[in-house]
Amino acid sequence: MSRSERLFDLLQALRRHRRPVSGKALAEETGVSLRTLYRDIASLQTQGADIEGEPGVGYVLKPGFLLPPLMFSAEEIEALVLGTRWVADRADSHLSGAARNALARIAAVLPADLRNELDTSPLLVGPGAKLPADSIDIALLRTAIRMERKLAITYRSGSGEASARTIWPFALSFFDHVRVVIGWCELRESFRHFRTDRIETAAVLDIRYPRRRQAMLRAWREAEGIPLRGA
Amino acid sequence: MSRSERLFDLLQALRRHRRPVSGKALAEETGVSLRTLYRDIASLQTQGADIEGEPGVGYVLKPGFLLPPLMFSAEEIEALVLGTRWVADRADSHLSGAARNALARIAAVLPADLRNELDTSPLLVGPGAKLPADSIDIALLRTAIRMERKLAITYRSGSGEASARTIWPFALSFFDHVRVVIGWCELRESFRHFRTDRIETAAVLDIRYPRRRQAMLRAWREAEGIPLRGA
DNA sequence: ATGATGCTGCCAGAAACTGACAGCATGCGG
DNA sequence: CCGCATGCTGTCAGTTTCTGGCAGCATCAT
Numbered sequence: 001m002s003r004s005e006r007l008f009d010l011l012q013a014l015r016r017h018r019r020p021v022s023g024k025a026l027a028e029e030t031g032v033s034l035r036t037l038y039r040d041i042a043s044l045q046t047q048g049a050d051i052e053g054e055p056g057v058g059y060v061l062k063p064g065f066l067l068p069p070l071m072f073s074a075e076e077i078e079a080l081v082l083g084t085r086w087v088a089d090r091a092d093s094h095l096s097g098a099a100r101n102a103l104a105r106i107a108a109v110l111p112a113d114l115r116n117e118l119d120t121s122p123l124l125v126g127p128g129a130k131l132p133a134d135s136i137d138i139a140l141l142r143t144a145i146r147m148e149r150k151l152a153i154t155y156r157s158g159s160g161e162a163s164a165r166t167i168w169p170f171a172l173s174f175f176d177h178v179r180v181v182i183g184w185c186e187l188r189e190s191f192r193h194f195r196t197d198r199i200e201t202a203a204v205l206d207i208r209y210p211r212r213r214q215a216m217l218r219a220w221r222e223a224e225g226i227p228l229r230g231a
Numbered sequence: 232m233s234r235s236e237r238l239f240d241l242l243q244a245l246r247r248h249r250r251p252v253s254g255k256a257l258a259e260e261t262g263v264s265l266r267t268l269y270r271d272i273a274s275l276q277t278q279g280a281d282i283e284g285e286p287g288v289g290y291v292l293k294p295g296f297l298l299p300p301l302m303f304s305a306e307e308i309e310a311l312v313l314g315t316r317w318v319a320d321r322a323d324s325h326l327s328g329a330a331r332n333a334l335a336r337i338a339a340v341l342p343a344d345l346r347n348e349l350d351t352s353p354l355l356v357g358p359g360a361k362l363p364a365d366s367i368d369i370a371l372l373r374t375a376i377r378m379e380r381k382l383a384i385t386y387r388s389g390s391g392e393a394s395a396r397t398i399w400p401f402a403l404s405f406f407d408h409v410r411v412v413i414g415w416c417e418l419r420e421s422f423r424h425f426r427t428d429r430i431e432t433a434a435v436l437d438i439r440y441p442r443r444r445q446a447m448l449r450a451w452r453e454a455e456g457i458p459l460r461g462a
Numbered sequence: 463a464t465g466a467t468g469c470t471g472c473c474a475g476a477a478a479c480t481g482a483c484a485g486c487a488t489g490c491g492g
Numbered sequence: 493c494c495g496c497a498t499g500c501t502g503t504c505a506g507t508t509t510c511t512g513g514c515a516g517c518a519t520c521a522t
Binding site (some may be wrong): 002003004005007012015016018040044046047063066067068069070071072073074075076077078079080082083084085086087091093095096098099101102104105106109110111114117122123124125126127128129142145146163170172173174175176180184185213214217 | 233234235236239241242253274277279280294295296297298299300301302303304305306307308309310313314315316317319322325326327329330331332333335336337338339340343346350351353354355356357358359360362374377398401402403404405406408411413424441450456
């Protein structure tokens with residue numbers, strides 16, 4: 001691989017890792033010695049890339065580098081199409097539509113050959129377990145989460161008891177057989193999970209809850225010991 | 232200026248000029264001889280840049296090498312992130328990486344507020360059923376499919392019998408618990424499914440199979456009565 | 463036909479790239 | 493305080509690559 005190709009690779013590697021990455025890791029990824037990696041970093045910096053390196057931490061590329069990334073590879077298109085198909089198939093109809101629209105927007109900027117890959121992608125999503133029907137609209141939950149609004153729900157637990165709660169929803173988790181809203185429960189004063197199919201009614205309140213959903217997600221992850229999944 | 236820096240510059244120069252530019256002009260702009268400019272152009276082309284050069288006219292960079300800015304709605308971002316997370320979590324490591332890369336590329340061309348949506352997307356993929364371990368590399372299968380190559384496999388069926396077959400793979404289907412290659416089986420002369428975890432060895436042959444994978448996929452869909460799923 | 467331009471092969475000297483080693487700086491956890 | 497992980501720099505020699513110049517062919521518009 002020529003040096004210039006390697007520099008593009010390095011840039012992409014930096015874009016992929018949002019957290020600091022050690023020079024050693026990047027050197028291995030790009031297949032050069034550590035010394036050369038330092039030189040490559042310096043080279044990119046000369047060209048205007050805003051790369052920050054802290055001793056003991058690693059490198060981060062701050063957004064805003066003038067050079068946009070290279071086009072998707074065929075494999076990346078496959079990954080995008082597969083993901084989109086899964087969402088289109090398993091999520092609520094709003095999100096399905098959004099997935100399709102997103103893919104269409106991407107298709108619009110692809111050169112002909114990649115658009116063809118996109119249209120004829122050979123990775124399929126098999127029919128999954130049937131999700132229990134929700135009585136509420138999942139799109140409502142996503143809105144509440146996105147806007148950080150309190151949510152008033154009536155919930156029927158596994159044992160059949162109904163309860164009315166106000167929760168601060170901050171995440172929605174998709175399992176193979178079920179979907180779960182994760183939120184802070186005002187009643188219990190703790191993080192709780194609620195299967196969407198057991199939520200009987202839900203109303204987005206016009207009250208913003210007092211914490212940032214991202215912070216709550218982080219706190220919940222720590223409390224549950226759940227690492228970042230996926231991307 | 233080193234060569235690799237110059238290539239970045241050349242790319243920018245090509246991006247800046249929308250109309251064809253003569254090699255001579257580009258050579259002056261980048262400060263090299265014409266001969267070297269031709270080499271630089273060739274170098275960029277090797278890296279996938281679609282640069283058109285017409286005798287008597289000049290060079291134009293056709294779109295499709297660099298990713299242009301993209302715009303999405305918040306919901307579309309959520310859909311993309313969710314899909315990507317699912318792929319990153321459930322597919323083979325190559326495809327996982329591709330999914331992450333694709334998302335990183337998208338992130339790089341997003342305006343700051345949307346990039347933030349992308350980073351803090353509240354839709355999670357729950358841990359799924361554990362997929363049985365494959366003894367072969369799924370990436371190999373995807374390559375065979377993408378390149379429309381025959382595949383020699385040894386397969387152990389559900390009842391335990393082993394067989395060696397040559398198949399024309401044209402699709403890979405992801406189920407919650409299992410992955411399945413779909414192909415035309417030369418032995419049976421019909422479409423067959425093969426669970427990837429039951430494929431014991433697989434070798435991509437250097438022979439292209441005689442039909443287009445897209446046509447086979449269509450034929451298979453009709454034969455099985457399977458509608459388009461997802462996107 | 464002519465001119466402008468793209469494109470390729472060849473060659474020899476010049477420039478760069480590279481890895482290894484040695485060393486310093488910085489921040490963190492003990 | 494230490495040790496450690498990490499960033500960062502200098503130096504050097506061997507290797508690779510890059511570069512310019514020249515010569516020549518191809519293609520297109522005029």
